Amino acid sequence: MTPAVDQIFVNIKHWAVFHSPAAMRPAVSVLLSIVPILAVFPGLFAVTTVLERKGLARMQNRYGPNRVGPFGFLQPLADGLKSLTKEDIVPTGADRLTHFLAPLLLVMTAFLEYAVIPIGRNMTVANLDAGVVLFFAASAAMELSIFMAGWSSRNKYSMLGAMRAVAQMISYEAPLILSSIAVVMTAGSLSTVTIVEKQAGYWGVWPYHWYVFTPWGLAGFILFMICATAESNRSPFDLPEGESEIIAGYFTEYSGFKFALFFLGEYLGMFAISGLAITLFLGGWAAPLSFLTFIPSWIWFFAKLLALIAVFIWVRGTLPRLRMDQLMNFAWKFMLPMTLVVILSAGIWRFLPQGVARWLICAVPIAILYILLGRSLMGGRKLEKRTYRFAE
Amino acid sequence: MSVPFLILAAITIAAAVAAMTLRKLVHCALALAVCLVGLAGLYLDLGAEFVGLAQVLVYVGAVVILIVFAILLTRSDEHQSHGSSRILSGVAVSACVFGVLAWAVVTSGTKESPNAMLPQGAMKQIGVALMQRYVLPLEIVGLLLTAALIGAVVIAMEEKQNTK
Amino acid sequence: MTPLNGCLLISALLFSIGLGGALTRRSAILVLIGIELMLNAANLNFIAFWRYGPHPEAMTGVLFVIFSIAIAAAEAAVGLALIVSIYRHAKTTDLSRLDSMKG
Numbered sequence: 001m002t003p004a005v006d007q008i009f010v011n012i013k014h015w016a017v018f019h020s021p022a023a024m025r026p027a028v029s030v031l032l033s034i035v036p037i038l039a040v041f042p043g044l045f046a047v048t049t050v051l052e053r054k055g056l057a058r059m060q061n062r063y064g065p066n067r068v069g070p071f072g073f074l075q076p077l078a079d080g081l082k083s084l085t086k087e088d089i090v091p092t093g094a095d096r097l098t099h100f101l102a103p104l105l106l107v108m109t110a111f112l113e114y115a116v117i118p119i120g121r122n123m124t125v126a127n128l129d130a131g132v133v134l135f136f137a138a139s140a141a142m143e144l145s146i147f148m149a150g151w152s153s154r155n156k157y158s159m160l161g162a163m164r165a166v167a168q169m170i171s172y173e174a175p176l177i178l179s180s181i182a183v184v185m186t187a188g189s190l191s192t193v194t195i196v197e198k199q200a201g202y203w204g205v206w207p208y209h210w211y212v213f214t215p216w217g218l219a220g221f222i223l224f225m226i227c228a229t230a231e232s233n234r235s236p237f238d239l240p241e242g243e244s245e246i247i248a249g250y251f252t253e254y255s256g257f258k259f260a261l262f263f264l265g266e267y268l269g270m271f272a273i274s275g276l277a278i279t280l281f282l283g284g285w286a287a288p289l290s291f292l293t294f295i296p297s298w299i300w301f302f303a304k305l306l307a308l309i310a311v312f313i314w315v316r317g318t319l320p321r322l323r324m325d326q327l328m329n330f331a332w333k334f335m336l337p338m339t340l341v342v343i344l345s346a347g348i349w350r351f352l353p354q355g356v357a358r359w360l361i362c363a364v365p366i367a368i369l370y371i372l373l374g375r376s377l378m379g380g381r382k383l384e385k386r387t388y389r390f391a392e
Numbered sequence: 393m394s395v396p397f398l399i400l401a402a403i404t405i406a407a408a409v410a411a412m413t414l415r416k417l418v419h420c421a422l423a424l425a426v427c428l429v430g431l432a433g434l435y436l437d438l439g440a441e442f443v444g445l446a447q448v449l450v451y452v453g454a455v456v457i458l459i460v461f462a463i464l465l466t467r468s469d470e471h472q473s474h475g476s477s478r479i480l481s482g483v484a485v486s487a488c489v490f491g492v493l494a495w496a497v498v499t500s501g502t503k504e505s506p507n508a509m510l511p512q513g514a515m516k517q518i519g520v521a522l523m524q525r526y527v528l529p530l531e532i533v534g535l536l537l538t539a540a541l542i543g544a545v546v547i548a549m550e551e552k553q554n555t556k
Numbered sequence: 557m558t559p560l561n562g563c564l565l566i567s568a569l570l571f572s573i574g575l576g577g578a579l580t581r582r583s584a585i586l587v588l589i590g591i592e593l594m595l596n597a598a599n600l601n602f603i604a605f606w607r608y609g610p611h612p613e614a615m616t617g618v619l620f621v622i623f624s625i626a627i628a629a630a631e632a633a634v635g636l637a638l639i640v641s642i643y644r645h646a647k648t649t650d651l652s653r654l655d656s657m658k659g
Binding site for chain 3: 397404405408409411412413417420421424427428431434438439440442443447450451454455458459461462463465466478479481482483485486487489490493494497498517518521522526529530533536537539540541544547548
């Protein structure tokens with residue numbers, strides 16, 4: 001463990017606050033907590049857009065952006081300049097104030113979510129007693145901003161996209177919150193910092209206390225990530241912006257920088273929810289193996305974040321888009337019962353003694369429900385190898 | 393009364409007035425959202441952290457969205473102008489109510505105990521209280537919410553069965 | 557003015573605004589919004605009395621507000637479902653036109 005490197009940002013902040021005039025200290029402290037977040041995550045957004053486009057291109061057997069800068073890595077700069085210099089068009093029938101406020105609200109709420117995510121040891125902007133609730137409250141406000149965008153554009157496609165997005169986000173918010181309830185219950189705290197602390201410690205080299213290494217935690221993590229994909233409106237749950245049906249969904253009528261803000265807000269939401277998944281299930285900033293603890297905690301957080309982003313990109317490149325009725329059926333008939341049984345399993349886990357028996361007892365109800373629900377939702381159909389009629 | 397408290401109170405009241413006076417129903421709903429967030433801010437300022445956040449989660453995330461959906465499903469903008477006598481009497485009644493309430497608040501000798509809050513473990517206290525002393529109300533609320541969920545679905549679905 | 561009185565005055569004002577709106581507006585949805593405002597005014601009172609009352613450690617006010625929020629959500633869901641269903645029958649949500657029960 002190298003505490004100096006691990007705590008370098010914390011120490012710099014303490015030093016800066018200590019050396020500023022006494023009256024300015026609270027302001028300096030707040031600024032030094034917020035500004036790094038405002039700088040790092042949009043930077044990560046820029047990197048991710050390139051990685052995503054290149055990754056998708058690789059999966060689809062093409063090149064992807066490779067013109068601007070080395071390997072196309074300056075593409076986001078070019079994109080940013082383009083969106084800044086483009087004309088900002090507001091439709092005549094639009095509700096101007098709401099139309100203007102919607103992207104701002106989206107980005108603001110997305111940034112608000114980062115307030116409770118522990119990025120490293122002692123690196124949380126606000127260690128709230130009810131941190132997880134703050135996160136979900138902010139993402140609830142995000143839904144409203146999407147509705148505002150769709151409604152104020154005075155466009156059928158925008159409206160349809162917004163209705164789809166809001167319906168989808170509300171439906172998937174229920175299992176999202178329920179699957180994190182299992183962790184909150186086991187950790188006995190709503191504070192993200194405490195949840196990370198409860199997962200500390202190793203068994204040999206293995207991070208034994210991570211919640212993902214329990215039967216309910218594994219199921220909960222998978223359910224959480226499915227809901228996270230739906231919450232951030234990404235493929236295969238990207239019906240709100242399904243371009244073959246409703247152009248670009250709720251931001252059809254946005255152009256220039258406001259469009260870029262929507263794009264930013266969407267990715268920030270994805271990073272934030274991945275950050276919460278890391279905090280709740282993957283041990284937060286802790287190293288995955290005990291002999292790797294010499295690497296600073298914040299590097300581990302970002303490594304895990306990038307890994308989850310890679311999963312998002314992978315899923316986007318692999319799965320086709322769902323239909324609206326499939327989406328809703330999946331949320332209410334599969335996800336919700338599964339998360340409820342995950343909570344039950346977490347409760348059983350809490351009161352059983354350690355051992356293999358506990359593992360089995362907790363895994364069995366989840367597996368049974370999974371098989372039953374899967375059978376009933378498939379409706380007797382069998383998955384077979386797809387036969388292509390035209391593309392031989 | 394701290395400065396943030398007064399600002400939040402002003403925002404809340406202004407948004408409430410907007411929610412009740414604006415023409416377009418969606419604007420009213422959005423003003424209601426601002427008002428409820430302002431109230432959540434007031435709760436946070438008063439030290440009720442969990443309630444403030446739950447307020448945003450439930451009201452902005454669910455109630456306002458529901459209202460907005462209902463507005464869109466019913467296309468119910470008020471077209472004609474209101475009768476002025478109706479408005480006058482309504483405003484007069486509410487002004488009287490406010491007068492009486494304000495008089496009662498100002499004249500009654502409310503004694504405040506200046507004791508400090510217990511920020512430590514407030515969340516834990518809420519949880520313990522919910523699970524021990526208030527477990528029966530909690531169960532009843534759960535039952536009520538389930539009943540409301542089913543009831544709302546049944547009421548809103550009613551028409552569909554006839555068409556099938 | 558003491559903080560408690562300030563809170564109570566704000567909540568009284570909020571209540572009157574909600575009441576005024578519920579009495580004057582004709583759209584059923586706006587009446588529901590007015591009722592929500594009144595309910596929230598009551599919630600603010602609970603929090604204020606909890607904060608400045610003699611026994612904040614008992615958390616009574618906070619818990620009452622938590623239950624009240626849950627019940628408000630149920631109320632909004634059922635109320636709006638009723639409004640949607642009424643709209644299907646009468647093609648309007650204007651309360652002054654929904655007078656078919658009048659003799």
